[in-house]
Amino acid sequence: MNVEECTEFHRLWSALQFVYCIPVGENEFTVEQLFGEGLHWAGCAMIVLLGQQRRFEALDFCYHILRVQRVDGKDELIKGIPLKRMVDRIRRFQVLNSQIFAVLNKYLKTSDSDSLPVEHVRCFPPPIHQSLAATRPHPGTIYMRADAVLK
Template identity: 25%
Template structure:
C-alpha cells in the first residue's frame, strides 16, 4: 500500500516562498513577525526555557510539544531565510511612508533611505 505524499513533499518550500514574497513586497514583514501565532509561541517557549534553565525541561516539553516547537522553529528559520534573500535581491526603493504612533495617530512623511531598485542592477551603476 502506497502512502500519498504530503503537501511539503509535493510542493516543497514554494508555499513559504510565495507567502513571504507577498508579505515582503507589501511591506508587512514586521507585522507578520509581530502577529504570527507560531512566532509568539516560540518566544514564550524560549523565555520559559531560559527562565527554568537549560538542564530542566520546560512544561512545553513535558506536554509533548517538542515536535510542534521544532516544526515552528524550522518554519521561522525558513521564513527568515526567504526574507533575507528578498532583502538582498530586491531592496525597497526610496519612498514616503506613513507610520502609526502608539496613540493611533498617523505620523506622515517618514522617508526610507535610498537603496538600489530591484529593477536596476548593481552592475549598471558601475
C-alpha cells in the same frame, strides 16, 4: 490594527503557517513533502511585496508560541499535539522564513542611491534690495537626489 477581522495578508499567512507547524502522524505527509518550499516562497514574497514583514515577524502566532515555550520550557501533550515537536517545526519554519526574507529583501529593496530618481529643486533666494540686484547673479536650478531631500 484591526483585531476583529483578518484584513492583512500576514495574519492569514500566520494562520496557515500555524497549521503547517502542527506535527503530522506517522503515515501522513508534511507540507514540505507535498509542496516543497514553494508555498513558503509564495507567502513570504506576498508579505514582502505588501510591506508587512515587520508586522508578520512581530505578530506571528507560531513565533509567539516559540518565544513562550523558550521561557517556560514545558514539554506537554496539548490536545494530542506534542509541544516540543511543534516548537521544533516552528523553529525550522522561522529559519526558512528568515532566509527567504533575506533573499527577497536583497533583490527587491535596493539601497543603491544611484537608482533613486533625480528631483529638480528650484531654490528661491531671499529678497535683495534694488541697489544690489544688478550686481548679484540669479541662481539657477539645483539638482538633488531624492534621498538628500528627505534627510
